[in-house]
Amino acid sequence: MPEAASAQAIRAAIGDSEFDRDTALTAREPGVYDIDLSAGWTITNAVNGGYLLAVLGRALADALPHPDPFTVSAHYLTASQPGPAVVRTETVRTGRTLSTGQASLFQFDEQGNEVERIRVLASYGDLDSLPDDVRTTAAPPALPPMDQCFGPEDGPAPVDGSSEIAGRLMLKLDPSTLGWALGKPSGKGEMRGWFGLADGRDPDPLALLLAVDALPPTAFEMGLTGWVPTVELTVHIRCRPAPGPLRVSITTRNLAGGFLEEDAEVWDSAGRLVAQSRQLARVRL
Amino acid sequence: MPEAASAQAIRAAIGDSEFDRDTALTAREPGVYDIDLSAGWTITNAVNGGYLLAVLGRALADALPHPDPFTVSAHYLTASQPGPAVVRTETVRTGRTLSTGQASLFQFDEQGNEVERIRVLASYGDLDSLPDDVRTTAAPPALPPMDQCFGPEDGPAPVDGSSEIAGRLMLKLDPSTLGWALGKPSGKGEMRGWFGLADGRDPDPLALLLAVDALPPTAFEMGLTGWVPTVELTVHIRCRPAPGPLRVSITTRNLAGGFLEEDAEVWDSAGRLVAQSRQLARVRL
Numbered sequence: 001m002p003e004a005a006s007a008q009a010i011r012a013a014i015g016d017s018e019f020d021r022d023t024a025l026t027a028r029e030p031g032v033y034d035i036d037l038s039a040g041w042t043i044t045n046a047v048n049g050g051y052l053l054a055v056l057g058r059a060l061a062d063a064l065p066h067p068d069p070f071t072v073s074a075h076y077l078t079a080s081q082p083g084p085a086v087v088r089t090e091t092v093r094t095g096r097t098l099s100t101g102q103a104s105l106f107q108f109d110e111q112g113n114e115v116e117r118i119r120v121l122a123s124y125g126d127l128d129s130l131p132d133d134v135r136t137t138a139a140p141p142a143l144p145p146m147d148q149c150f151g152p153e154d155g156p157a158p159v160d161g162s163s164e165i166a167g168r169l170m171l172k173l174d175p176s177t178l179g180w181a182l183g184k185p186s187g188k189g190e191m192r193g194w195f196g197l198a199d200g201r202d203p204d205p206l207a208l209l210l211a212v213d214a215l216p217p218t219a220f221e222m223g224l225t226g227w228v229p230t231v232e233l234t235v236h237i238r239c240r241p242a243p244g245p246l247r248v249s250i251t252t253r254n255l256a257g258g259f260l261e262e263d264a265e266v267w268d269s270a271g272r273l274v275a276q277s278r279q280l281a282r283v284r285l
Numbered sequence: 286m287p288e289a290a291s292a293q294a295i296r297a298a299i300g301d302s303e304f305d306r307d308t309a310l311t312a313r314e315p316g317v318y319d320i321d322l323s324a325g326w327t328i329t330n331a332v333n334g335g336y337l338l339a340v341l342g343r344a345l346a347d348a349l350p351h352p353d354p355f356t357v358s359a360h361y362l363t364a365s366q367p368g369p370a371v372v373r374t375e376t377v378r379t380g381r382t383l384s385t386g387q388a389s390l391f392q393f394d395e396q397g398n399e400v401e402r403i404r405v406l407a408s409y410g411d412l413d414s415l416p417d418d419v420r421t422t423a424a425p426p427a428l429p430p431m432d433q434c435f436g437p438e439d440g441p442a443p444v445d446g447s448s449e450i451a452g453r454l455m456l457k458l459d460p461s462t463l464g465w466a467l468g469k470p471s472g473k474g475e476m477r478g479w480f481g482l483a484d485g486r487d488p489d490p491l492a493l494l495l496a497v498d499a500l501p502p503t504a505f506e507m508g509l510t511g512w513v514p515t516v517e518l519t520v521h522i523r524c525r526p527a528p529g530p531l532r533v534s535i536t537t538r539n540l541a542g543g544f545l546e547e548d549a550e551v552w553d554s555a556g557r558l559v560a561q562s563r564q565l566a567r568v569r570l
Contacts, residue, residue, distance in 0.1 A: 070544070071517040071565045073358035075385050075406045077378045092404060093362045098516065100360050102404070119377060119387070121360045121406055123516055130542030133570055135507065137474065138538035189422065222420065231383065231408055232356040234519045236565045238541055253423035254558050256523055257415030259355070261561055273539050276546055278563055280356045280521045285418055 011200030018168055018199050019207060022051070023058045031063045031089040037107075039082035043163040047080040049118075049230045050213030051165070054206045056087060056103045056120050061206070063089040064099045066124035068205045073234040074120040080107060086114065098125045127205065127240040140267040141249035146172050146194050169214060170196035170245070180220035189218040189252030189260070194245045202243040203268065209235060211246055212264040212277035218252040219260060219283050228281045231259070235277035244269030258283060296485030303453055303484050304492060307336070308343050316348045316374040322392075324367035328448040332365040334403075334515045335498030336450070339491045341372060341388045341405050346491070348374040349384045351409035353490045358519040359405040365392060371399065383410045412490065412525040425552040426534035431457050431479045454499060455481035455530065465505035474503045474537030474545070479530045487528040488553065494520060496531055497549040497562035503537040504545060504568050511569050516544070518564035529554030543568060 014020070022040060025033035041051035057069045085107050092100040100123045106114040143149065149172035173193035179186045195211050196203070203211070212235050217228040247267040252260050260283055266275040299305070307325060310318035326336035342354050370392050377385040385408045391399035428434070434457035458478035464471045480496050481488070488496065497520050502513040532552040537545050545568055551560040 071360075073360070073406060073517060073519055075356075075358070075377070075408055077385055092360070093401065100362055100404075116378065119385075119406060121358060121404060121517075123360055127542075130544075131570065133543070134541040136539040136541060232358060232406075232519065232521075234358055234517065234563065236517075236544075236546060236563075238539060238544065254421040254523060254561065256419040256421060256558070257412075258418070259415075259521075259523065261521060273541070276539065276563075278519065278521075278561075285416065 014202055014204055017197060017201035019197050019201055019210070023055050023206065025055070025059055025062070025087060028086070033059050033087040035085050035087065037080060037082050037085050039164055040168050041165045042082060043165055047082060048165050048213065049076060049233065050210040052080055052105060052118055053120070053209040053213065053233065053235070056105055056118065057122070057206050057209045059087040059089050060101045060103050060122050060124060064091060064101045064124045065094055066099045066126055068125060068127045069209065069237050070098065070123050070125045071234065071236045072120055072122040072209065073232070074118055075232050076118050076230045077116050080105070080117045084108065085117070097129070098123050127237070134272070136273055138265065138273050140271055141192050141247055141265070143174055143192055143194065143247055146245065148175070149173055149194055150175060150178060168198050170194070170198050171214065173215070177221055185221045185223045187222060189222050189255065191215045191218045191221060191250040193248055195248045196245045203241040203246055205237045205240065208237055208241060208266055208275040211248055211266050212275055213279070215248055215250055217281070218250050218262055222252065222255060224283055224285070226284050228283055231280045231282060233277060233279035235275055237275050239272050239274045241268040241274040242270040242272070255283065258285060299487055299489055302482060302486035304482050304486055304495070308340050308491065310340070310344055310347070310372060313371070318344050318372040320370050320372065322365060322367050322370050324449055325453050326450045327367060328450055332367060333450050333498065334361060334518065335495040337365055337390060337403055338494040338498065338518065338520070341390055341403065342407070342491050342494045344372040344374050345386045345388050345407050345409060349376060349386045349409045350379055351384045351411055353410060353412045354494065354522050355383065355408050355410045356519065356521045357405055357407040357494065358517070359403055360517050361403050361515045362401050365390070365402045369393065382414070383408050412522070419557070421558055423550065423558050425556055426477050426532055426550070428459055428477055428479065428532055431530065433460070434458055434479055435460060435463060453483050455479070455483050456499065458500070462506055470506045470508045472507060474507050474540065476500045476503045476506060476535040478533055480533045481530045488526040488531055490522045490525060493522055493526060493551055493560040496533055496551050497560055498564070500533055500535055502566070503535050503547055507537065507540060509568055509570070513566045513568055516565045516567060518562060520560055520562035522560050524557050524559045526553040526559045527555040527557070540568065543570060
């Protein structure tokens with residue numbers, strides 16, 4: 001694959017990429033961190049929820065004795081804006097194989113008072129310490145090859161071109177879930193695609209926190225339009241991802257009472273299920 | 286159905302049942318509650334995680350301005366025992382349609398120090414305020430009629446008879462997910478059955494918090510034995526359940542690295558999907 005070889009030549013390294021720079025925190029005191037939320041991860045002016053999750057996940061990776069997020073539960077309180085924020089963490093419990101922490105991200109009102117944006121509970125462990133056993137009945141999503149999928153650069157904006165985050169991601173969506181972009185939504189609660197970072201940085205557990213909330217909402221394929229704000233999102237990181245692009249599949253089975261769930265599965269280039277997430281989101285009918 | 290009519294005659298009312306008495310809290314001060322965890326909800330001496338979730342859910346229903354749990358995320362820290370406990374709540378955010386709270390349940394070590402057992406983040410609303418729209422592609426599980434399903438009272442203990450909780454529940458399991466009880470697990474990560482409270486109390490949102498963690502672990506049908514401790518469990522309550530028995534379906538797609546997820550769907554007697562949950566649990570291989 002000449003494309004892969006060429007991409008590899010300019011690939012940003014984990015630790016030295018846009019994503020790493022934009023999730024970098026400065027410790028103000030033990031467990032308290034300052035960050036300037038980058039405008040590069042916004043979708044129609046709101047900061048993407050997966051980017052926020054990665055920021056909080058990175059703070060907890062620093063604060064807790066274990067390095068990797070195993071399960072992160074986030075409740076989204078108010079919409080974040082680009083600019084200064086502070087993350088406050090608490091170590092809830094430290095165990096031999098798992099430790100549990102809490103983290104909140106705050107921004108500031110006009111008087112300088114802290115306003116809480118998002119709060120998470122998370123349990124961390126060491127993915128490298130897990131046994132190799134795999135007994136899964138889940139299968140990777142059937143995706144067309146990447147060059148038969150479509151991203152925002154492929155023409156009349158199948159993904160909203162006004163969003164800064166589009167320039168940070170390598171997102172190639174399965175045309176069978178892109179009916180909405182042509183005015184013909186399929187009616188199915190499905191969204192699938194290839195996912196990577198635009199500068200070629202390989203995935204790690206923190207990037208998986210971004211990947212589960214990066215595709216357009218399934219609501220678009222169900223014929224709805226507009227903002228679908230996340231109320232709650234929980235992600236389980238099941239395996240350290242192999243280098244290379246990820247496959248992401250999102251499904252919604254139940255749109256009812258003005259809410260829907262979005263279940264995401266993320267598969268790595270080695271064909272392993274590396275993350276599972278579910279979010280509850282609001283829709284405007 | 287003569288059985289249903291007869292059961293109705295002796296049915297305990299919501300608010301006056303074993304479940305209500307055993308989840309009743311005494312306010313010590315605003316937002317802080319005492320409770321004596323009942324030994325009636327134990328499984329091989331540990332207090333059931335769904336019962337604990339209902340206790341915390343009830344505390345937050347009292348502390349928050351909205352009555353119903355919409356989404357509750359719990360991280361289980363240490364195993365709870367029957368006996369005294371204290372629940373401490375915090376109101377995180379109050380909105381017009383949703384409010385978010387946090388709650389922790391503590392017990393006491395030999396020196397009387399508080400030891401945290403479980404911490405939850407939860408967003409509450411009013412289920413009765415939701416619009417009636419339903420667009421679901423999910424279908425209720427295909428379950429045999431209740432009289433063709435099996436519970437602990439039906440013979441050689443298909444459900445562990447040493448567990449006190451068995452006497453509090455009406456649990457009738459689909460025989461096609463009971464191979465493990467006969468020494469012949471199917472190898473599939475599935476567990477299905479009818480669920481109710483033994484005293485006939487009808488389900489409400491708090492009882493749904495119990496229902497999602499009440500069936501035997503899917504790990505049994507995957508050929509594993511022993512305790513499958515929950516690390517994290519998130520439940521979404523999607524609809525107020527109609528009176529009558531619930532159908533519960535649990536599936537596991539990914540057992541890997543010593544962990545598995547259990548996805549529960551709960552359907553009410555009116556055929557509506559009333560709750561969805563996912564937990565991450567540990568297995569011993």
